[in-house]
Amino acid sequence: xxxxTQAQTEISVVEKEDVTLDCVYETRDxxxxxxxxxxxxxxxxxxxxxxxxxxEQNEISGRYSWNFQKSTSSFNFTITASQVVDSAVYFCALxxxxxxxxxxxxxxxxxxxxxxxP
Amino acid sequence: xxxxSQHPSWVICKSGTSVKIECRSxxxxxxxxxxYRQFPKQSLMLxxxxxxxxxxxxxxxxxxxxxxxxxxxLTLSTLTVTSAHPEDSSFYICSARRGQFGGEQFxxxxxxxxxx
Numbered sequence: 001x002x003x004x005t006q007a008q009t010e011i012s013v014v015e016k017e018d019v020t021l022d023c024v025y026e027t028r029d030x031x032x033x034x035x036x037x038x039x040x041x042x043x044x045x046x047x048x049x050x051x052x053x054x055x056e057q058n059e060i061s062g063r064y065s066w067n068f069q070k071s072t073s074s075f076n077f078t079i080t081a082s083q084v085v086d087s088a089v090y091f092c093a094l095x096x097x098x099x100x101x102x103x104x105x106x107x108x109x110x111x112x113x114x115x116x117x118p
Numbered sequence: 119x120x121x122x123s124q125h126p127s128w129v130i131c132k133s134g135t136s137v138k139i140e141c142r143s144x145x146x147x148x149x150x151x152x153x154y155r156q157f158p159k160q161s162l163m164l165x166x167x168x169x170x171x172x173x174x175x176x177x178x179x180x181x182x183x184x185x186x187x188x189x190x191x192l193t194l195s196t197l198t199v200t201s202a203h204p205e206d207s208s209f210y211i212c213s214a215r216r217g218q219f220g221g222e223q224f225x226x227x228x229x230x231x232x233x234x
Contacts, residue, residue, distance in 0.1 A: 035223075037225070042227070043209060043211075043227060043228040043230075044225065044226075044227040044228060045162075045211065045213075045225035047222060047223075047224065047225075050222060091161065091162070095223075105164065105167070106152070106164070106213075106223060107164075108161045108162045109161065110160070110161045111160075111161050113159075
């Protein structure tokens with residue numbers, strides 16, 4: 001069975017600090033995708049990144065960076081120089097093909113609530 | 119990114135009534151849409167997968183007769199909560215996948231349902 005664990009329920013940082021959100025996943029599949037989404041107080045999920053299981057290159061996008069480590073089944077997300085607008089709940093998600101079912105399912109972690117204090 | 123809309127954004131209804139929520143992909147065709155439910159301070163729980171032109175696939179524990187899903191076209195899926203009760207009050211979110219496996223899922227803004 002697939003599972004996504006975000007061990008940090010809530011994190012508070014002071015503005016301009018760096019913060020890393022952890023994500024550990026479990027799956028027996030060799031082909032899968034990992035996602036990060038941001039959910040601000042308004043509720044709408046915002047797509048941040050998608051990474052496939054064959055691409056372990058780390059990625060940087062502005063103040064955001066992602067570290068994918070297949071050896072430890074982790075896909076951690078770092079925000080550099082955090083800002084108040086980064087305050088939101090962040091979800092890590094695993095997307096895989098359910099063998100034999102022919103369906104595609106996105107499994108979410110429980111989310112990490114990030115509060116950036118001015 | 120692609121745009122997915124949901125209507126209404128919030129609804130308050132009396133217990134026993136039915137409520138329909140629409141999910142539309144505005145600038146792309148989506149053969150597959152998904153319906154999620156999110157309780158306060160919790161994660162998204164997949165309710166069902168909606169495929170255009172066929173019956174929806176419901177997750178274990180989700181009542182098919184209570185949560186009716188219709189995927190009438192490549193840009194529209196509807197969720198009808200029938201005979202709503204206070205315990206159905208929740209935040210309902212739809213998403214539409216662009217492309218096939220591994221394609222990005224774009225989420226609607228969500229619908230907050232309150233059943234009195």
